[in-house]
Amino acid sequence: xxITFEEVSHVYGVGxxxxxLALQDVSINxxxxxxxxxxxxxxxGKSTLIQHVNGLLQPTKGTIRLGxxxxxxxxxxxxxxxxxxxxxxxxPEHQLFEETVAKDVAFGPLNFDMPPEMAxxxxxxxxxxxxxxxxxxxxxxxxxxxxxxxxxxxxxxxxAMQPKVLILDEPTAGxxxxxxxxxxxxxxRIHRExxxxxxxxxxxxxxxxxxxxxxIVMAGGKVMLEGKPDEVxxxxxxxxxxxxxxxxxxxxxxxxxxxxxxxxxxPSSVYRExxxxxxxxxxxxxxxxR
Amino acid sequence: xxxxxxxxxxxxxxxxxxxxxxxxxMLFIILFAILVFxxxxxxxxxxxxxxxVMTVMLSRLSLxxxxxxxxxxxxxxxxxxxxxxxxxxxxxxxxxxxxxxxEEKGVTQAIFISxxxxxxxxxxxxxxxxxxxxxxxxGLERLxxxxxxxGVPVHEIALMMSIALRFIPTLMEETDKIIKAQxxxxxxxxxxxxxxxxxxxxxxVIPLFISAFRRAxxxxxxxxxxxxxxxxxxxxxxxxTMSWRDGSIALAACVLLLVIGWWRT
Ligand SMILES: Nc1ncnc2c1ncn2[C@@H]1O[C@H](COP(=O)(O)OP(=O)(O)O)[C@@H](O)[C@H]1O
Ligand SMILES: [Mg+2]
Numbered sequence: 418x419x420i421t422f423e424e425v426s427h428v429y430g431v432g433x434x435x436x437x438l439a440l441q442d443v444s445i446n447x448x449x450x451x452x453x454x455x456x457x458x459x460x461x462g463k464s465t466l467i468q469h470v471n472g473l474l475q476p477t478k479g480t481i482r483l484g485x486x487x488x489x490x491x492x493x494x495x496x497x498x499x500x501x502x503x504x505x506x507x508x509p510e511h512q513l514f515e516e517t518v519a520k521d522v523a524f525g526p527l528n529f530d531m532p533p534e535m536a537x538x539x540x541x542x543x544x545x546x547x548x549x550x551x552x553x554x555x556x557x558x559x560x561x562x563x564x565x566x567x568x569x570x571x572x573x574x575x576x577a578m579q580p581k582v583l584i585l586d587e588p589t590a591g592x593x594x595x596x597x598x599x600x601x602x603x604x605x606r607i608h609r610e611x612x613x614x615x616x617x618x619x620x621x622x623x624x625x626x627x628x629x630x631x632x633i634v635m636a637g638g639k640v641m642l643e644g645k646p647d648e649v650x651x652x653x654x655x656x657x658x659x660x661x662x663x664x665x666x667x668x669x670x671x672x673x674x675x676x677x678x679x680x681x682x683x684p685s686s687v688y689r690e691x692x693x694x695x696x697x698x699x700x701x702x703x704x705x706x707r
Numbered sequence: 708x709x710x711x712x713x714x715x716x717x718x719x720x721x722x723x724x725x726x727x728x729x730x731x732x733m734l735f736i737i738l739f740a741i742l743v744f745x746x747x748x749x750x751x752x753x754x755x756x757x758x759x760v761m762t763v764m765l766s767r768l769s770l771x772x773x774x775x776x777x778x779x780x781x782x783x784x785x786x787x788x789x790x791x792x793x794x795x796x797x798x799x800x801x802x803x804x805x806x807x808x809x810e811e812k813g814v815t816q817a818i819f820i821s822x823x824x825x826x827x828x829x830x831x832x833x834x835x836x837x838x839x840x841x842x843x844x845x846g847l848e849r850l851x852x853x854x855x856x857x858g859v860p861v862h863e864i865a866l867m868m869s870i871a872l873r874f875i876p877t878l879m880e881e882t883d884k885i886i887k888a889q890x891x892x893x894x895x896x897x898x899x900x901x902x903x904x905x906x907x908x909x910x911x912v913i914p915l916f917i918s919a920f921r922r923a924x925x926x927x928x929x930x931x932x933x934x935x936x937x938x939x940x941x942x943x944x945x946x947x948t949m950s951w952r953d954g955s956i957a958l959a960a961c962v963l964l965l966v967i968g969w970w971r972t
Contacts, residue, residue: 432772432775433772433775433776434718434768434769434772435718468887471891473887473890473891496893496895499890499891499893500893503891504888504891506884506887506888506891509888511881511884511885511888511914511917511918512885512888512889512892512910512914513914514909514910514913514914524889524892524893524894524910525892525893528892528893528894528895529893560917574892575891575892578892578893
């Protein structure tokens with residue numbers, strides 16, 4: 418589903434002393450099927466931005482187009498459209514409430530009037546996507562799981578609605594490296610298998626570089642940079658001004674390029690870790706043969 | 708979604724009222740409450756209204772915002788006005804239709820009662836609007852200090868109050884977030900009959916309770932880890948001090964007391 422923002426602004430607490438401009442004239446275009454990384458410091462407006470995508474917040478000004486639905490300051494997103502747009506909040510495990518894992522994951526599908534047998538099937542699929550065994554987990558209380566498992570159950574609760582757009586607000590915050598990787602890999606897999614449009618909010622450049630095919634860099638409620646990852650990483654100075662770093666791979670490439678003669682420079686498009694490794698290995702073995 | 712519910716939530720600032728000592732503000736409110744009940748004619752009420760308007764101006768907050776933030780209270784006031792107009796009888800009859808009548812006493816009662824409630828609520832909301840929760844509880848603790856000698860756990864009461872005040876905005880934020888998260892999963896909170904609606908609240912209430920308990924546990928742990936063990940012998944980072952502002956509040960209180968005492972009938 419294509420997502421377009423036209424000059425969208427959002428003000429919290431209009432007419433109170435706590436009034437706060439959280440988004441300012443944001444215009445973005447997210448093509449259907451892309452995996453977008455949204456990066457920015459805390460308070461830069463990332464969460465505010467994504468809550469507009471499924472109508473939890475309405476713009477104070479501007480227009481949002483979600484496929485063929487339009488949201489404006491006066492026109493709300495219809496309830497049925499929510500089903501197509503799955504939003505996983507930050508610390509989603511805090512929203513668990515049911516007695517059993519299976520019931521909790523089924524909450525979304527049942528809310529959208531799915532027949533119970535169908536919902537059960539969805540629950541099974543969703544739990545398997547996030548790497549949990551259905552038979553083993555279904556009757557357990559979600560509150561007795563480990564932090565990482567709770568997070569997965571909560572993500573499964575959104576996946577079970579089979580959205581076309583998947584939005585994740587810092588899904589790896591507070592997890593150990595192995596847990597982070599497992600969750601992101603699962604998300605990436607389902608993104609490709611079901612050709613979802615995925616928005617991943619993160620403040621880790623590494624995560625963004627690894628999975629995203631487009632990046633949006635935010636600061637102070639505005640979009641500062643937008644484009645393909647290598648285009649964004651090329652603006653290292655701007656990123657540094659925003660107190661964001663380029664990924665290690667990108668800085669390694671630029672350090673190597675400083676040493677290398679012009680014709681042997683590494684292309685900036687190999688910023689993904691595996692690609693860079695295989696690129697370098699190929700070079701080294703080339704040289705060995707010569 | 709819940710942004711307008713916080714009645715009297717602290718608004719940081721540097722006005723006269725913000726800088727005055729919380730103790731003098733609290734004592735003044737007690738006196739003001741007495742004065743509101745002493746006032747009994749047009750002149751005394753006019754004086755109190757004028758004084759309240761002046762106090763609002765001293766807080767440098769917009770009257771519109773204060774009035775808006777007290778919306779639930781106005782509904783209550785409106786309700787009492789209607790009740791008094793309809794039920795209290797006596798004096799001249801303004802309007803009669805069968806058994807139904809509006810009479811002089813009812814109208815005057817309605818006006819006085821609503822004025823009393825409004826003035827009291829306005830002035831006391833200024834206390835929480837201009838005093839940070841820390842100052843508020845410290846002021847309370849110091850004011851109640853003498854009762855500590857007769858065994859009242861003053862420090863604990865103040866601590867409980869400060870924790871409660873501290874966590875009201877946090878819990879509101881949390882509620883807002885949980886409502887949004889469940890809405891994103893298709894929950895609908897506004898349809899169905901009463902029982903249905905109550906059931907619809909379960910997905911909000913349970914996570915909220917769990918998070919409140921978790922926060923309480925974390926807070927207790929954090930306090931213990933930093934060696935907290937009650938109020939005895941505890942020193943303070945910031946101590947309250949009286950200034951010329953508190954002198955002028957005391958003066959205003961005396962003047963008001965004399966004026967109301969003189970003009971009331
Ligand atoms: N519910 C709210 N009420 C008022 N202000 C808010 C609310 N949520 C966020 N803000 C403010 O909006 C700004 C952007 O916040 P947010 O979108 O949460 O940023 P991020 O997700 O990038 O950390 C921040 O300054 C924050 O204080
Ligand atoms: Mg955020």
